Amino acid sequence: MKRFEPYVFLRELATRWDVLAFIVVMGLIVFMAETSRGLFAPLSQLSASPLSLDPVHLPEYAARTTFRMLVGLVLSLVFTLTYATWAAKSERAGKLLVPILDILQSVPILGFLSITVVFFLSLAPGRVLGAEFASIFVIFTSQAWNMAFSFYQSLRTVPTELMEAAESFRLSPWMRFWQLEVPFGMPALIWNMMLSMSGGWFFVVASEAVVVGHTTFALPGVGSYIALAIAQKNLVAIGWAIFTMLIVILAYDQLLFRPLVAWADRFRVEQEPGARIPASWALTMMRRSRVIGAATLAFHSAVLWTSRAIKRTEAPLVAAGPQSQKRSFDLVWVTLLVAAVILGLWHIVAVLIANTSLREALQVGGLALLTMLRVFILIGLASLIWVPIGVWVGMRPRAAQFVQPVAQFMAAFPANLLFPIAVFGIVTWKLNADIFLSPLMILGTQWYILFNVIAGASAIPAEMRYVAANFKVTGWLWWRKVALPAVLPFYVTGAITASGGSWNAAVVAELATWGDTEVRARGLGSYIAEATTAGDFHRIVLGIGTMSLFVVVINRLFWRPLYYYAERKYRLT
């Protein structure tokens, strides 16, 4: 997977850089919340042209939603190419930048929304642009982190001899970046873009219709359409929206990502002959199209042209200057960091102490435990169901061929579109919300478990299966000694993704509405959601801080050690 480095976990549990990173991230969030407080502005334009539930408008809404998605993706790409490069090239910066990325990854994305909405609206008061920014920023936060991680990892693992070749043929740093480092990181980056996208649909839908305190906006898009349908209790409209989304995601996959993956295959460094080359009809079409050909050629020329245009600087071999100079630089750097930490701590503590009480904090901790319980039970239940099915499917190539893309598609499909149907059921039959809202958290994320297990089961070498058959290893023994160990590393990867996604989904899943009826499950998710609706920034900060802390600690204490263990002991290579 993408972001796990072979660290000894105890040492990694919490280095001072992690603590530092946590404080910096939280400090920034508090800062944004504080500065944008009281800068509420009505969005008259948006309410002037209200949304319509007429399905005729859906293509336009879908196009707008897709466009937001694309813009977010481009921003994420820009962020990746700069932030990750900085982190990888400067050891000093990397020490802090990488943990920051890790913490950012654990902050619930919808938590960002509640804070950034007001911030961005205040940048462009009263304009739709601000709302668009806020929505795009949420998409960005759902995509950027793991893309940056993947690129950072790639930059750190460029084969030494390729680096040496680039250097000895005297490529300038700029040329080396575009000719070696970016191409080398491309396959992993595109794979992560795909993962990001499939997570992103969920958030684009959630971020279009937003209520934060007195600020309400609904940007034209599929998400707002759904929100309106919920408010008007219109099940038919919800059906239309689901149908539209199916088509949009299918088109994205076929027209954008499949071609990209097939194209990126040429950047793979390992060149074993037998490997299957990913196919894409769209890529074949594009390759044959002159327009696309001209476009790629233009890009290639641009890279070469900029390489020529940028003045070549003879970089010194060893970047370090004299020892004393380096040390004084270090001193400045450390001083800056300490200042940032003190400032961040002061901000966080001051805001929290002034506005919340210890009792409230404890109560939030209790709610977090409730949500944690839900996530673990749900992951367990989903595993019980999907692991056997995944193994069964994975052992049968024909079935896998059919099921695998469906599972991947389901993972990409924004599960929140399906929420209203469930909520409608809960409201109609007056079911217990604490129990029946819970499955929604895992509705969209369980598929990660399924498709990873399928991938794992199909990767079991034929010889290993023959051995099992030869010695008549069957029944429970076969599951215990063959199937489960073989898929464990894949399963853990899937479960980590599912767990992270479920925490995020809690914010929308634990508090749902149908018309004017509100259904609520007790937990940290509904706490954050309520604080968001009320526009209570201190509670929002307390809520997302607690959630981030829980996610980080669970990752470090549970998932990461489990991942290393599975990788070390059960990875078939």
Place this chain on the structure above:
Amino acid sequence: MNNAPLLQCSDVRKAFPKPDGAELLVLEGMNLELREGQIVGLLGRSGSGKSTLLRLIAGLSEPTSGELRYLGSPIAGPAAGIAMVFQSFALFPWLSVFENVALGLEAQRMPRAEIRKRSLAAIDLIGLDGFESAYPRELSGGMRQRVGFARALVVQPKILLMDEPFSALDVLTAETLRTDFLDLWGEGRMPIKGVILVTHNIEEAVLMCDRILVFGSNPGRILSEIKVSLPQPRNRLDPSFRELVESIYVEMTTRPKGAAAGSRHERFPGLGIGSVLPQVSTNLLAGLMEAVAAMPFNGTADLPKIASDLQMEIDELFPVAETLQMLRFAELEGGDLKLTEDGMAFAHSEVDERKRIFLRHLLSYVPLAAHIRRVLDERASHSARKSRFIDELEDFMSEEAADKTLRAVVRWARYAEAFAYDDENAMFSLENPT
């Protein structure tokens, strides 16, 4: 012909800092001169610093002290007149053959037309005509390395550095490439004036080089310089060729006199606890002992002969032979490997007896094994954490070397049943696993 040296290294020394502040010396007292028209071979085993020296010359890293001069001026960063061919080819898989070759010229911002002309000429020269638009993945190893050569030649270097360029190729392909290279060199059709070839293949060095510098390890340094004055093309079966190969084997296995002072004996330095142990499996040890004990060697084998019999390169053979020597199963002297009495006994025994002999030698001649055993014996629990020994070893060596050394000793101890090791809990113990 100009008589100034193309390249001159004087008193070059290279050390890497270790985390504890000390330094790891990898190269010392390097003096080397490359003159026009020469191919100089750097011959030695992995870890002898020959690749490090090549990278210093290439300007890819800086010496800790000493000086490197190219055409009289100090080398600071990759020089325009020095190009390199890599062991793993180091081609960019996303660029076609033509683009790979053109890359170096592109970096020099040459006019497009000129790049095209020169690249095609280099591709033509090296025998890659018709492959211009192919991608590296579509080529065989030999063809890939030809691209590596074309890419190096196209920038018109004066010095060509070759880092084991043929070692990743199969025997037949490697020979073809060598011959083709020597033909081009002999006919003077390449722009290069001098070549430095890093290799661990003795025959390859004798076949190609005018001078051979034999490297020793720990730290890397030049042991001797051998002039090869055989006329080209050389014949491997020529008696004088064989004689030279044999003498280099002798040179590389001769132990210095008065080894107590410890300069060259450091291959297994004094054999304290802190010596780095080689990663050699007991199967290889047993296999070599059996081979030497059997006909036609009957206990004493000529190294070049057994190397070719077993199809092992010196890089593979030497560590095994030296481990046998360290365990006192064999003596390595004057190009011969001679089994000791116990070595012969081992070769002729059954499994259980072999294990007993091996255990005795392991505990007698590998202090680290004896040390671990003693600790386990003394403790009431008969168990100890891995970290305990790692910490001890790290006083003497890098973290990586400590880990490797411990792994080597575990391997041998498991075979000898000297003690057990549980990797999951990182624990040593005396018990056998249940």
